[in-house]
Amino acid sequence: MVGGKKEESPVNMRVLHVLKTFFPDTYGGIEQVAHTLASHTSQRGVENRVLVLTPGKTRIDIDPSGYEIRRYHQDLYVASTGLSASFLLNFRKEAAWADVMHMHFPWPFADLSYLMTGIKKPSILSYHSDVVSQVRLNQLYAPLRDKYFGKMQQIVAASPGIMASSPVLQQWQDKTQLITYGIEHFEQGSLQDPAVSKWRDRFGERFFLFLGALRYYKGLHILLEALKGRDYPTVIVGKGDQHDALKAQAQVLGLKNLHFIEDVTNEEKRCIMRAAYGFVFPSHLRSEAFGIVLAEAAQQGTPMITCEIGTGTSYVNQDQETGLVVGPNDAQGFGSALDRFWREREQVKVWGEGALARYQTHFMADQMAAQYMALYQRLYRPNTSR
Secondary structure, eight states: OBTTBOOOOSSOEEEEEEOSOOTTTOOOHHHHHHHHHHHHHHTTTEEEEEEEEESSOOEEEEOTTSOEEEEEEOOEEETTEEEOHHHHHHHHHHHHTOSEEEEEESOHHHHHHHHHTTOOSOEEEEEOOOOOSOHHHHHHHHHHHHHHHHHOSEEEESSHHHHHHOTTGGGGGGGEEEOOOOBOOOOOOOTTSHHHHHHHHHHOSSOEEEESOOOGGGOHHHHHHHHTTTOOOEEEEOOSTTHHHHHHHHHHHTOSSEEEEOOOOHHHHHHHHHHOSEEEEOOOSTTOOOOHHHHHHHHTTOOEEEEOOSSSHHHHSOBTTTEEEEOTTOHHHHHHHHHHHHHOHHHHHHHHHHHHHHHHHHOBHHHHHHHHHHHHHHHOOOOTTO
């Protein structure tokens, strides 16, 4: 550190991030990780570009932190995969700019584009999740994926769980390393802050909170079943294709203390997390590879209830240290965890302190950026074609 600022890397390095989609078209964990990584390594002297598809017009945007977002129009969306002729036609040119290619998996069209254009650049792949749906198509796609993985110099997994349990990563253990996700740092909010206390005024001193996309793999139907006969105050924040079904289920179950909110700002998100008594995250399928929002809850000192699915969720939320971990797809077990939270206020406070401590030691953006920076520098070869 010099004068309170991070020292920039003396290496003039260009990194091209390739991922399926990006803000503001979609808001998800992969997009958030790519943004955090690009913005923080930019502070360390890396020139970053992000290459993505968009349903809108092909264009170039500049993020306020300085990196460039190059968006190509998406022509088709088939089997959860965006396709674009202009992306494929321009991929070699985009790659020629870079010193290091940073591929973000899963996105099969990126695999195809990389292989068809014969990229020879140093390349790393961030393995964000297994492909759980489209089982038959995934079997057909596996040979292409394996050839693509074989071209990577390094594969990165975000948790020991996904690294050990992913069937895809088993054959690539010799070149897979662990770099866990980090998030932007914000100080823990004060419960006396009106922006925080307003949520308790609205929902009560103690309420459970879920925040995220309302997707099938989030297991929210299990949470609602767990609330049957308990009806603890619970707030679900988010949008998604399960919204109407969840509202209908809540009505059938007679849940009177369940509240749905579609949108909050980033500041409101932090404040409602701080105000919450406990953060509930019932994801029951391996599509949930990490749960960035769990690190955000930990940042605010909010203890968690999650399910053991063999991915990164149990790496963030450590059973009996930062909250409770229960079996997947088990409404009775989840309900028992809710009961224990409600019953043991002092223990919940201890878990919240543990959550904040775990965030501080494991999930800060600077830590992630430093580890990726070391990886980039290890693979870096100056691009003589500039």
